[in-house]
Amino acid sequence: MKKFSVLLFVFFALSQNILANTKIIKDTYYEGEIKFYNLKYNLPEGKWLSLGKYTYSIGQIPNIGISCIDFIQLEKKILKSSLEICEIHTNGTYTNYIGMYLNKYLIKGRYDSCTLRSEYYYTKLWTKGMSSNCFRVRHIDVNKEVYFPDDPEDTMTFTRKAIRDYAIIIPKTMLASSHIYFAPNVSDRGYEVHYLINPELHGASETLYADENKSEYHRNNIEEYPSKKRFMINWTKKSAKEHQFFELKLRAKGKHKLNFEDLDL
Numbered sequence: 001m002k003k004f005s006v007l008l009f010v011f012f013a014l015s016q017n018i019l020a021n022t023k024i025i026k027d028t029y030y031e032g033e034i035k036f037y038n039l040k041y042n043l044p045e046g047k048w049l050s051l052g053k054y055t056y057s058i059g060q061i062p063n064i065g066i067s068c069i070d071f072i073q074l075e076k077k078i079l080k081s082s083l084e085i086c087e088i089h090t091n092g093t094y095t096n097y098i099g100m101y102l103n104k105y106l107i108k109g110r111y112d113s114c115t116l117r118s119e120y121y122y123t124k125l126w127t128k129g130m131s132s133n134c135f136r137v138r139h140i141d142v143n144k145e146v147y148f149p150d151d152p153e154d155t156m157t158f159t160r161k162a163i164r165d166y167a168i169i170i171p172k173t174m175l176a177s178s179h180i181y182f183a184p185n186v187s188d189r190g191y192e193v194h195y196l197i198n199p200e201l202h203g204a205s206e207t208l209y210a211d212e213n214k215s216e217y218h219r220n221n222i223e224e225y226p227s228k229k230r231f232m233i234n235w236t237k238k239s240a241k242e243h244q245f246f247e248l249k250l251r252a253k254g255k256h257k258l259n260f261e262d263l264d265l
Contacts, residue, residue, distance in 0.1 A: 050070070063094040064090055069085050070082070171201075
């Protein structure tokens with residue numbers, strides 16, 4: 001009986017260690033799988049430098065907090081990739097507020113949403129009741145996004161500080177994929193992941209235009225640039241596959257999952 005108790009204790013200790021959240025320390029490199037609250041996430045290939053963790057609140061809806069961790073990859077000080085993983089949470093008694101906030105933002109957001117806009121290349125959205133599942137691919141005018149964002153409340157303070165602290169050279173354009181899922185009958189927390197790449201450092205030819213509307217990656221312009229279109233299609237398909245893993249990690253119900261038949265994955 002004593003031996004059994006010892007084995008049980010060891011198993012419990014190991015289980016606790018396996019299930020524990022990854023301790024994210026600023027200025028530390030990570031690779032492979034991390035656990036951020038209830039989300040197990042496989043970092044994209046390579047080593048990722050942690051910028052630390054921060055939390056902010058949604059002003060227009062009380063009791064909602066968003067906690068995020070940010071990572072970057074640099075190549076000779078040039079920003080190669082960035083990754084933001086966030087948990088949307090309440091104090092446990094206002095779970096439906098998350099659904100209300102996400103539905104408003106994803107369907108009718110003033111500055112961003114998950115419905116197709118001219119600057120988005122591809123979107124897919126499912127909502128029902130308080131549940132929502134969003135996938136979006138777009139290009140980003142980095143200078144505009146960081147220093148002149150459309151949303152006046154988006155100060156980008158954390159990002160600007162990181163650029164100064166690490167003397168980061170920002171590219172003209174980045175391609176972004178966004179992944180958001182919340183279902184109160186699955187979890188009382190929502191999760192979002194935003195992954196951005198500098199296409200020039202991921203195999204694409206030199207970026208020609210920084211301006212958001214003139215960009216060769218803009219959906220209205222991309223037909224004139226066949227190589228950029230091929231790159232964007234491949235990036236979209238790869239990102240859609242990552243979204244399927246994202247759904248799997250969050251134990252999304254089958255009826256909640258997005259249908260990517262049009263992408264021929």
